[in-house]
Amino acid sequence: MATIERFEDIEAWRDTRALVKRVYELTGDGVFARDFVLRDQIRRAAMSIMSNVAEGLERGSPKDFVRFLYMAKGSAGEVRSQLYAAADLRYVSEERSMELRTIVESISRRIAAFIRYLTPDA
Numbered sequence: 198m199a200t201i202e203r204f205e206d207i208e209a210w211r212d213t214r215a216l217v218k219r220v221y222e223l224t225g226d227g228v229f230a231r232d233f234v235l236r237d238q239i240r241r242a243a244m245s246i247m248s249n250v251a252e253g254l255e256r257g258s259p260k261d262f263v264r265f266l267y268m269a270k271g272s273a274g275e276v277r278s279q280l281y282a283a284a285d286l287r288y289v290s291e292e293r294s295m296e297l298r299t300i301v302e303s304i305s306r307r308i309a310a311f312i313r314y315l316t317p318d319a
Contacts, residue, residue: 204251209269209307213247216300220276223297229288239279245272246304259315266312273305 204210220243223229224236246269253265277298284294 201254204254207250207254207311209304209311210247210250212300212304212307213243213250213269216276216297216304217243217247219297219300223283223289223293227288229283232286232288235279235282235286235288239276239283242272242275242279245269246276246308250308263312263315266308266315270305270308270312273301273308277301277305 201207217240220239224240229236249265249269249272253262253269256262256265280289280294280298280301283289284291
């Protein structure tokens with residue numbers, strides 16, 4: 198794998214950028230928009246995935262990068278959990294929730310693979 202110099206070149210970051218847009222669209226209308234707690238929490242968690250990938254790379258230390266990737270992976274789990282809650286509360290259809298959870302799972306797998314690549318001896 199070539200050296201990555203820009204966080205914009207990381208697939209997980211690009212995928213999360215698209216996810217953030219979808220999360221904001223999902224939470225911007227209807228009853229979801231009025232549940233300020235869940236709306237704000239899922240938005241922050243989605244942004245956290247993207248931001249932690251970017252911040253980790255920009256710190257310039259492989260050890261820091263891995264630590265921030267773990268935080269990004271944790272935020273991905275948070276988004277998935279909140280999507281279950283949104284479906285349970287009928288803010289979103291089960292199908293839409295599942296569609297977005299599948300995207301988040303893919304992002305989480307990419308991050309996990311990147312962590313394994315960066316820590317081959319762990």
